[in-house]
Amino acid sequence: MKAAVITFPGSNCDRDLAVAFERAGFDVTRVWHKDTDLPQGMDVIGVPGGFSFGDYLRCGAIAANSPICRAVVAHAERGGYVLGVCNGFQVLTETGLLPGALMRNAQLKFLCKPQTLTVATTDSAFTAAYAKGQKAVIPIAHHDGNYTADDETLAGLVDQDLVAFRYDANPNGSKGDIAGILSANRRVLGMMPHPERAVDPAHGGTDGAALFASLAGAFVAA
Ligand SMILES: NC(=O)CC[C@H](N)C(=O)O
Numbered sequence: 001m002k003a004a005v006i007t008f009p010g011s012n013c014d015r016d017l018a019v020a021f022e023r024a025g026f027d028v029t030r031v032w033h034k035d036t037d038l039p040q041g042m043d044v045i046g047v048p049g050g051f052s053f054g055d056y057l058r059c060g061a062i063a064a065n066s067p068i069c070r071a072v073v074a075h076a077e078r079g080g081y082v083l084g085v086c087n088g089f090q091v092l093t094e095t096g097l098l099p100g101a102l103m104r105n106a107q108l109k110f111l112c113k114p115q116t117l118t119v120a121t122t123d124s125a126f127t128a129a130y131a132k133g134q135k136a137v138i139p140i141a142h143h144d145g146n147y148t149a150d151d152e153t154l155a156g157l158v159d160q161d162l163v164a165f166r167y168d169a170n171p172n173g174s175k176g177d178i179a180g181i182l183s184a185n186r187r188v189l190g191m192m193p194h195p196e197r198a199v200d201p202a203h204g205g206t207d208g209a210a211l212f213a214s215l216a217g218a219f220v221a222a
Helices: 014-023 067-077 087-095 151-159 209-221
Strands: 002-007 027-032 044-047 081-085 101-103 111-119 135-142 146-148 163-167 178-182 188-191
Touching: 002 014, 014 027, 014 044, 014 209, 044 067, 044 087, 067 081, 067 087, 081 087, 081 209, 087 101, 087 188, 111 178, 146 178, 163 188
Parallel strands: 002 027, 002 044, 044 081, 081 188
Antiparallel strands: 101 146, 111 135, 111 163, 163 178, 178 188
């Protein structure tokens, strides 16, 4: 099992994401944003959290135009798995791999705290090891986590069971309490909470570990 983790200038969760993949059994290759190609044979691409390019223009907008993102989009279009966390989710919406956008939090404040989520679907390689409706406490740390999309897109996400996680006690104003969504082929997940920050008891909780275990399980099953 092989995972690549991308690093942009300003990424700050790339190492944590790599460690979470490694703990789940993946061989991880770190990839710089200026690379034009992904290493051969990658099963999963991780797009990490952080403040890529200082969040200038819009969070994730400049990173989405990095050379490596063309390769990430091509990987996804071939049916490859992609996980975008926080700034990574913002990057994935900016590439168009995921619908909608992340706006400024409703209270206009940076939020950094443990956040209870409800697992909305287990029908994905990212969430299969959770139980549907399970509560998971996973940290959030963002100022632009307020998910929005037009009504038709939101209805499509619900109808196709593409909402992966919802917030309990919505912290940021996200439409439909949406904390994470899947692509139409269910192989791209973007989520604002940080599962890689909840994989060790020393983190204060381990509810993120099932996400990486789910992904690892997808490849064992295959
Ligand atoms: N932790 C993160 O990835 C933060 C993403 C982005 N910089 C924001 O604050 O919204």
